[in-house]
Amino acid sequence: MYSVKESKHDLRVKERCFEQREALPGEPRCVICGRYGEYICDQTDDDICSVECKTALLARIAAETKIPVKAPARVKVPFGDESFCVRDNNFPDIPSLHASQIASLRNKLDICVKGEAIPDPIMCFSSCGLPEKLVHNLDAAGYTMPTPVQMQVIPASISNRSLLVSADTGSGKTASFLVPIIAHCSRRELQQSESKRGPLAIVLAPTRELCLQVEDQAKVLGKGLPFKTALVVGGDPLAQQIYRIENGVELIVGTPGRLIDLLMKHNVDLTDVSVFVLDEVDCLLERGFRDQAMQIFRALSCPQVMMFSATIHPEIEKLSNSLLNNMIHISCGNPGKPNKSVRQVVIWVESKQKKQKIFEIIKSKQHFKPPAVVFVSSRVGADLLSEAITAATGLEVISIHGEKTMKERRERLRRFLTGEVSVVVCTGVLGRGMDLVKVHQVILFDMPNSIDEYIHQVGRASRMGKEGVAIVFVNEEDRKLFGELAQVLKTAGAPIPRELSNSKFTSSVSLGTDRKRKLSSRAHS
Numbered sequence: 001m002y003s004v005k006e007s008k009h010d011l012r013v014k015e016r017c018f019e020q021r022e023a024l025p026g027e028p029r030c031v032i033c034g035r036y037g038e039y040i041c042d043q044t045d046d047d048i049c050s051v052e053c054k055t056a057l058l059a060r061i062a063a064e065t066k067i068p069v070k071a072p073a074r075v076k077v078p079f080g081d082e083s084f085c086v087r088d089n090n091f092p093d094i095p096s097l098h099a100s101q102i103a104s105l106r107n108k109l110d111i112c113v114k115g116e117a118i119p120d121p122i123m124c125f126s127s128c129g130l131p132e133k134l135v136h137n138l139d140a141a142g143y144t145m146p147t148p149v150q151m152q153v154i155p156a157s158i159s160n161r162s163l164l165v166s167a168d169t170g171s172g173k174t175a176s177f178l179v180p181i182i183a184h185c186s187r188r189e190l191q192q193s194e195s196k197r198g199p200l201a202i203v204l205a206p207t208r209e210l211c212l213q214v215e216d217q218a219k220v221l222g223k224g225l226p227f228k229t230a231l232v233v234g235g236d237p238l239a240q241q242i243y244r245i246e247n248g249v250e251l252i253v254g255t256p257g258r259l260i261d262l263l264m265k266h267n268v269d270l271t272d273v274s275v276f277v278l279d280e281v282d283c284l285l286e287r288g289f290r291d292q293a294m295q296i297f298r299a300l301s302c303p304q305v306m307m308f309s310a311t312i313h314p315e316i317e318k319l320s321n322s323l324l325n326n327m328i329h330i331s332c333g334n335p336g337k338p339n340k341s342v343r344q345v346v347i348w349v350e351s352k353q354k355k356q357k358i359f360e361i362i363k364s365k366q367h368f369k370p371p372a373v374v375f376v377s378s379r380v381g382a383d384l385l386s387e388a389i390t391a392a393t394g395l396e397v398i399s400i401h402g403e404k405t406m407k408e409r410r411e412r413l414r415r416f417l418t419g420e421v422s423v424v425v426c427t428g429v430l431g432r433g434m435d436l437v438k439v440h441q442v443i444l445f446d447m448p449n450s451i452d453e454y455i456h457q458v459g460r461a462s463r464m465g466k467e468g469v470a471i472v473f474v475n476e477e478d479r480k481l482f483g484e485l486a487q488v489l490k491t492a493g494a495p496i497p498r499e500l501s502n503s504k505f506t507s508s509v510s511l512g513t514d515r516k517r518k519l520s521s522r523a524h525s
Ligand SMILES: Nc1ncnc2c1ncn2[C@@H]1O[C@H](COP(=O)(O)OP(=O)(O)OP(=O)(O)O)[C@@H](O)[C@H]1O
Pocket: 142, 143, 144, 145, 146, 147, 150, 167, 168, 169, 170, 171, 172, 173, 174, 175, 309, 310, 432, 433, 434, 435, 437, 459, 463, 464
């Protein structure tokens, strides 16, 4: 079946991928998971680490008869040092793990779960009967292996359970809800006639930019499948959005206000909507958005609800428990804290000195690491600061905020993402959810209003565990956040400016206790 290449110390063939050690430099690597390629798969001559990965390899080859089989590069799993392959319905010959083993794997992956009968995490995207084309699209997008949040959320979602998911910024939450949505939508197409094509899923997000990004990603992952999307955000002509929906779409991605507007003015049939996602749920359930989000929820008939954020408070848990039955709570990594991969550099700068300070940073070859995002607290401030930086440094700097037209916002974001301009000054519109992959530096020129927004803005400096830096200006005006900020810095081992630690607004808060936002229980299954 397979040859044992090197097994002097342990003659037992490794059944499972996680039993295998990491490969040392120069050693063969498993073509599936990148661990030590201890064996050779006879059928392919590829290096593999275990029976499990051999089965995965053969299944992949069988599934990809039309697609040339390539040996994937070593998979980099960003959180924790290991990736695990657990149970896969496609590979019945692999013995399933006991509940205690699953619990231990979740522990190692930093996945916490709460709820009844929680499905096991999956090992790869070809599990759970996802359409072949979707698996191919994931692979083509470079998603060789699911991230921990995807490992747990995808099977839980496919089992039709409502979910409340908290996971670090940049950990892959978007695909964790898009993959099951696309799989679900593709299934409907097979069963229903072309003439009946009301939407099947709605994703709500708080900003237009985030909706654009989610819709773009949905299109990439759903390419070639019978899966159409509609973007419903303010600033774009409503008539076009209605036309698109009337012509049949599977997924609507939108902001709450525009979606309500559309639903009130037009008769959109929501009967078939069975999946409702609230991305950045804590923001969507805050005053301002909550009524609109609830109005949309009530217009649906018992949908599966999936809620996501890097910052979920107990009140959100309480609210969701009161609205939904038999929910699963999933927490991955260290939600409720700034991403560990971002170095936080907090500097005490008096308000009058802030501009001078940012000019110095941007002029400094040592400190300026473009492309960079600068966060400010007001729209006027964004315009003024972008102009001032241009005047002082000669760099072209653009601003993005809610007062710009949608056309301008799109165009400016495009110029920033394509590298045409290297600095963007913005309000919170880019603070949450935005996947600014090339950005490794953010500057919080103004502290945001809450420590949660701080966590999200800092998170723009790192995706998938890449290292980044957040430079943060603070002064006495931010005193209401001193306690929480000092605690967050202490937990991260980041230096705390003397003025901040000596402030009476900081000292009233104990720096000894960690912010506890994780689910209280680990792996109940
Ligand atoms: N399985 C995967 N393999 C490789 N890259 C992935 C995978 N899943 C997601 N990514 C990439 O990781 C990055 C972060 O993903 P995503 O934007 O979904 O994070 P997030 O958890 O929603 O973050 P945030 O809380 O900041 O919104 C994206 O660039 C995405 O393309």
